[in-house]
Amino acid sequence: MTNPDRADLRASADSVLARLVSDTTGKARLREDQWRAIEALVADKRRALVVQRTGWGKSAVYFVATSLLRERGSGPTVIVSPLLALMRNQVEAAARAGISARTINSSNTEEWDTVQAEVAAGEVDVLLVSPERLNNPDFRDQVLPKLAAATGLLVVDEAHCISDWGHDFRPDYRRLRTMLADLPAGVPVLATTATANARVTADVAEQLGTGAGTDALVLRGALDRESLSLSVLRLPDAANRLAWLADHLGELPGSGIIYTLTVAAAEEVTAYLRQCGHTVASYTGRTENADRQQAEEDLLANRVKALVATSALGMGFDKPDLGFVVHMGSPSSPIAYYQQVGRAGRGVEHAEVLLLPGKEDEAIWQYFASVAFPPEELVRRTLAVLGQADRPLSLPALEPLVELRRTRLETMLKVLDVDGAVRRVKGGWTTTAQPWSYDSERYAWVARQRESEQQAMRDYATSTDCRMEFLRRQLDDDEAAPCGRCDNCSGARFSDKVSGAALDAARGELGRPGADVEPRKMWPTGLAAVGISLKGRIPEAEQSFPGRALGRLSDIGWGNRLRPMLAAQAPDGPVQDDVVKAVVTVLADWAKGPGGWASGAADAPPRPVGVVTVASRGRPQLVGSLGSRIAEVGRMPLLGSVEYAPEAMDTRISRTNSAQRVRALHEAFTVPPELAEALAAADGPVLLVDDLSDSGWTLAVAARLLRRAGARGVFPLVLAIQT
Template sequence: MSGPCSRVDHMPSENPFDDRLRVRATEILRELTGHPEASFRDGQFDAIAALVNDDKRVLVVQRTGWGKSAVYFVAARLIREGYGAERGPTLIISPLLALMRDQVAAAERAGVHAATINSSNATEWDSVLDSLTGGDLDVLLISPERLTNPKFRTNVLDVLLDPSRAGVGMIVVDEAHCISDWGHDFRPDYRRIGALLDGLPADLPVLATTATANTRVVTDVAAQLGDNTMVVRGALSRDSLRLGVAPTASAEHRIGWLTQHLGDFQGSGIVYALTVSAAEDTTRALSEAGWNVASYTGRTDAEDRARLEQSLKDNDIKALVATSALGMGFDKPDLGFVVHLGAPSSAVAYYQQVGRAGRATDNADVLLLPGTEDANIWEYFATASMPDEDEAQAVLSALSEADAPLSVPALEPLVGVKRSRLELLLKTLQVDGAVDRVQGGFISTGVPWSYDAERYAAVAEARRREADAMLEYEAGHRCRMRFLAETLDDPHAHDCGRCDVCAGQWWESGVDDSSTSGARRILSGIGVPVEPRGQWPSGMATIGVPLKGKIPVDERVSAGRAVARFTDLGPGQVLRSFLADGAQDAPVPKNIADWCITVLKEWEWEERPTVVVGMPNTTRPVTCADLSRGLAQIGRMTDAGPLSYTRDPGSPDVNSAYRVQNLHGAFNVDPATAEAVDGQVVLLVDTEIGSRWAMTLAGRELRKAGARAVLPFALALRG
């Protein structure tokens, strides 16, 4: 859909709004914020009234902290209270779990009964659906990925859009820049939202919000929302932030500097890294230097994410070392600093991430430490997100020739495309209508598909311009806040008077040799810590597993070790090749065995293991058995043999709750092994560790059999 849009730039509407609506809306706002004197910012009530009174489609583009969520929660409650047309619950499409958790909490404060359906709470879906169909739910939050899920489409979306019911009251698209090809964080799943909106009545209120959209993105999103979309756009500069950029340096220099100077920053904050490996290496370096920090990445489990977010909010830790997984929606108003170890590929993405700081404080520090490897990382992620024509055709051929739906693991060996890239490609093909996801996997729809070379070339060119703009920001030719605001086409952009361009360098740049050498040792070494699971997934009782809360100390495994991560350079790539799907199940080669010995020698365990037990390994039994025997022989430990399965443990490609369900009671400790581990410290060995649940459940059985401690060990850490 396309058409003109009206615009509100901090200007009150000329329409005479219902005074009763304003009074009630203000009451709800005060409940939401907890402040009895709270009042609406310019543009907030305009948007609310347009949604509730006029059933309009509205795009709000405002800086982080302006109060975009207040607009949709106040409007949602007004709709449910009968202002405007009588309608059902509001559907909020929101991109990140952190955002959903904060939004559910905020909704409850405003008297709005909210719930979420996402990958982290699968055990709660039935009760959420009961509340939805029973009319007890005011707001349902989902991720855009849910729109591609066949069960969700049937059981939830069809219920919401059923004309015989009250129907959906309003649709909210949060972080709406993701809809646009030209947005810095475009996601294939978001393209389904445009198709969803096309099929809805023209008088259904729709709200889209973002803090990071330039004029081109605003125009694109407004056109997708429909004719006469009202745009509420305000100033984007953040006067509380003190920005700075250090000279480009190596990873060891930057991490070494941070270990020495993290205490220079006030309060608690976020340290952003471009990759999972960089985040975990930085966390390890800071921890060894005595700082209380934790990593937060796409590999961090849902339960751990919630705990870590709360730890940061409570100032129990100095910083979270995070990838972009901690971004949109995380709300800590007094966040004191944001440091980037490596620059994002877009100045707009950078603005979004630094916007986490200083939302309710007068001062917050933002420092960018660019790296020599940044451009290579940008290029990798830019190309990884683009579909390859030959790969797409191979997928379509495999699906069209299949007699039944194919899961991702089943499809992977047929097309020769790596798992992460294959999943992204399937999303793109699904959004384009060429494939569909059904129960059991993916099928071909038979809809013709052609590679849109012109479109992808245009997007690639836009990404190159974004990267050039980021380099220009780093160069510092003008006020850094002005630069970011102008990149977002903010007409109110102005010099901040605080950044290093306006007022000079504000951070201490010196770093000791001991700090850089410590970082160098971690970056170049082997031996990756494997943190133990401390808590069971929530809702296990609802799927028949009697586990909840914290894992008892006497049933818990200890901290473990892996030689390297599959994503690491050097040893990680050697292990990836050796353990690749389809590679020969062979004994451990000498170079990898030597790495294992080094890791064990450098492992500062509280008590040395005396017994080795192997994990049951159905894909690499020869490798796992050889590894266990070799470690036992070299370490002069007892080889107690492998555990066995009592049943099929199922696929590891499920969420935590269902992985625990599959593994609970699936491990057998035979009498001879139980006798060998009784009262002993056990080294529990496998070829690789993924979610850590297999080691957790197997270790629990060994502890129950009498083991004094269980130390997990593997060749590789997946991810």
């Protein structure tokens, strides 16, 4: 393309940008690196990797390039995009530029056929696809080849997800290598991210085929965010952090996001702030899709002061005037933290970013670290099971045969799929019988990287140096320098003082005990494969009633008290008085609440008439004393304990997936004769007491035994549930 042609192309690109940003003055101009990327894609049909800070305008690159390419007869742009919130923002942004955009993701399955027909008819300029679609058998085999053949531009948004050196590795993203291999010659490719250090950048470039020798364009800019003022405020405990929010949320500029590390914490913070009169909404992985959309719209329209969110509201959510981001708890990676705080200050001169680290952060980091790539023997076991099968095996069919939780099993299979060792087909997974080696050095390096990132976040929270410079150096930004805006550069802007009223209310909210324990109603599928005849719905006469727990291990209230007590290395001992007092409160509220035996409802169950404990090999004193104290307070007899069968005393009870756990528990427990006699004589239900419910299957199996032995009903009562 000649220089005059490129000048005309630049003018056309600026014109599209003006429509995209709703500029009516004609003054909108692309940044120089935005233009360099567009020129490479449109004029030279090259591949480009753009690593630029959040708010720089990466989406403008692919929307402007799309418009120009479509004018020149190219096929539709395919954008691989990881989050529904990001997709919704992108569809709206495209419409402003006169670009027709549609999506294919888990929330619009009923529209897939229509969308695919519109693409085939040339009516769609941009198709946004979730990475999970790339390895859906139907989509991969039927749709993807046609899409690759017709694509005018392939965009990989949030491309750091491709790299397992990064903080947010997603195996589905690596299926892009298949699509890249199938692209016709000369189809441009754009990869974008705001959160990639040098190692991740090199890895992404290599996987996308944009490495050395391919004449690719790599644009990496400085990562300073001049609108952000970073601060850290260390407060004594969770109650003080909640009280601080209640007192100071209204003082923060505009509307914003309050990030928490767990769903339970998000729900607690939301409930408390609403109680204090703040207009907030919760946004987590449990939030229904319609409620998520409403929450996003409310934040965009400033109808709420804040969304209290987990990382489910992460990459790409676009609200230019977002005034603040507060973290109730520290993420485990400075790169993830930089990405989340990047939601703020994209279209305003000043935004506040505040980290409120908590004592529970480390325990939550450890939990998420426990789902790393499995040891080699478990991987080999899975490959062997698939190799011996005469048909594809679904995840439920694999679970009884492999000791891995379903989410971890699925992630492992996706990695093996990328490595060519297995393949997802209709009906499940099969082995390819191709040679495969366990890259222990790489997996160990990734684990060490995670530990290094955690230490970096500890250092960030305690550093006396510039906080923005710290984050930029973590991202290998060579231009990192003191920002002059953070609390360490310019002095603290937030007081650690909280009002007595807010602190009392926070302590009351966090100290309020009680969480529901939902009974298991269906046996895991696939038990017949391991010789267990249980299947389908658990008969109602063998189920427990809904139960109660003192708290969740993942919450910031009772969770902080229960985690050390129930940790694997914690010493056993009698239950303490404050815990008993709280359990009694749970019992009183339970009895009088909906479905409680003292509720007065016509269908209320009978009052419990006795207490039964579950035998514990790790905490016998804790469980035994809890049962006896409850019996004493409730003036009920302690009827006995569901014991381990003699042959199961040394059997390890699997704590992986449901099928493996039921397989191990099925014949592990027994009801002693004296307990069976007491149950037969009891004129009502019993309380079944245990320390921890992490899957619900111990309670389900024990309740089934008690019901079959004559119990008229079983009410589970535990100190904690895992979720």
